[in-house]
Amino acid sequence: MPIEQDPSLAFRCLAHDLNNVFTTINEAADLLAGDARWSSIAAALHRSVDRGKRLVDGFCETAGGATSLNELLDSAIDATRDFLDLVHGPRIEFHRDVDAGVMMRGIPVLWERVFVNLFLNAAEMMTSRGTIEIAATREADRSLIRVSDDGPGIAPELLPRIFDHEVSSKGKRRGLGLHIVRTIVERNGGQVTAGRAQAGGAEFSIVLPA
Ligand SMILES: Nc1ncnc2c1ncn2[C@@H]1O[C@H](COP(=O)(O)OP(=O)(O)O)[C@@H](O)[C@H]1O
Ligand SMILES: [Mg+2]
Numbered sequence: 001m002p003i004e005q006d007p008s009l010a011f012r013c014l015a016h017d018l019n020n021v022f023t024t025i026n027e028a029a030d031l032l033a034g035d036a037r038w039s040s041i042a043a044a045l046h047r048s049v050d051r052g053k054r055l056v057d058g059f060c061e062t063a064g065g066a067t068s069l070n071e072l073l074d075s076a077i078d079a080t081r082d083f084l085d086l087v088h089g090p091r092i093e094f095h096r097d098v099d100a101g102v103m104m105r106g107i108p109v110l111w112e113r114v115f116v117n118l119f120l121n122a123a124e125m126m127t128s129r130g131t132i133e134i135a136a137t138r139e140a141d142r143s144l145i146r147v148s149d150d151g152p153g154i155a156p157e158l159l160p161r162i163f164d165h166e167v168s169s170k171g172k173r174r175g176l177g178l179h180i181v182r183t184i185v186e187r188n189g190g191q192v193t194a195g196r197a198q199a200g201g202a203e204f205s206i207v208l209p210a
Helices: 008-034 035-061 071-085 110-126 177-187
Strands: 066-070 090-100 102-105 130-139 141-148 191-196 203-210
Touching: 008 035, 035 071, 035 110, 066 071, 066 203, 071 090, 071 102, 110 130, 110 141, 110 177, 110 203, 141 191, 177 191, 177 203
Parallel strands: 090 130
Antiparallel strands: 066 102, 130 141, 141 203, 191 203
């Protein structure tokens, strides 16, 4: 079957080619790591490559056990910080109030994507600085996770359709992030909603079966 008609072969080809890209970036990062001026950028590049490999692997993985939300947030916050540092984005402070017992079933790297998408969306609405708060509690039969920010909040006209593909205030070829978020949450038996945070910014709530 030709590649364009066989998504799994096309994906394996893409994964193969991306590995070459990752190797090139890793080699360049190794060179930079030898110079103290660039060592923190080298570390960020190495972390990004590791993340890229996990994303590619995550496509082929099937869900195994459960991962603690705190561990997933560590990776997602690192990824967000690396990205914002390199693009000279706003300075974001993260506040966490997360029950240690909140565990996430499913593929860890996909959960990382959920949180990175939410964090970068919040950051994209901030000018020079802002705060993102993550609160999570575990109840008898479900876990509740809230991600809120102190940005301008979601435009009311977007709110009813915000998780739909191609709904965006940022122009063409945008509007996929929250669609990905909803798809991953629902694939794990959960629900996600959007609204206004107490601080006036946006708030996203995820409810997951325990
Ligand atoms: N934290 C947030 N604060 C305000 N608006 C938001 C926030 N997150 C998402 N949005 C709004 O939802 C839209 C859709 O988000 P998304 O699906 O990630 O697509 P994109 O970021 O590419 O526009 C954004 O364009 C933005 O208008
Ligand atoms: Mg987005």
